[in-house]
Amino acid sequence: MADLLDTLEQTIRDRRLGDPATSYVAKLTARGRAKIAQKLGEEATEAVIAAIQDDRAELVKESADLLFHLLVLLADMGLSLDDVRAELVRREGVSGIAEKAARG
Numbered sequence: 001m002a003d004l005l006d007t008l009e010q011t012i013r014d015r016r017l018g019d020p021a022t023s024y025v026a027k028l029t030a031r032g033r034a035k036i037a038q039k040l041g042e043e044a045t046e047a048v049i050a051a052i053q054d055d056r057a058e059l060v061k062e063s064a065d066l067l068f069h070l071l072v073l074l075a076d077m078g079l080s081l082d083d084v085r086a087e088l089v090r091r092e093g094v095s096g097i098a099e100k101a102a103r104g
């Protein structure tokens with residue numbers, strides 16, 4: 001089964017140039033990259049506030065909004081979760097090399 005985030009990413013790609021009247025992704029995309037980025041920032045702030053208020057349920061909801069808006073922004077920039085995964089793998093490789101070097 002495909003990962004839920006991969007499925008959501010594909011849905012976002014399919015909808016982004018669709019009808020803004022029926023699709024939130026299309027509506028937000030039509031408002032431009034700066035608006036998408038602004039929404040991402042708002043969701044990040046709301047996640048931070050939930051954490052500061054020690055509200056675990058709210059943090060889960062805001063995290064879902066945050067990931068969703070990040071996927072919309074990545075799609076708008078022609079990027080994907082795989083690009084992010086590749087960067088994380090690269091970092092893991094770098095830290096793995098550093099750990100091996102430290103162990104001798």
Ligand SMILES: N=c1c2ncn([C@@H]3O[C@H](COP(=O)(O)OP(=O)(O)OP(=O)(O)O)[C@@H](O)[C@H]3O)c2ncn1[C@@H]1O[C@H](COP(=O)(O)O)[C@@H](O)[C@H]1O
Binds near residue numbers: 008011012023039064
């Ligand atoms: N996962 C989501 C998702 N998460 C959050 N949101 C929307 O994000 C918005 C965030 O709420 P806000 O109050 O911050 O924003 P707003 O008032 O709607 O808009 P602004 O005027 O503030 O910009 C809400 O309208 C939510 O419905 C989402 N909208 C869609 N999806 C999924 O994306 C896919 C495509 O959706 P459509 O494009 O609507 O077909 C489907 O799988 C949906 O389930």
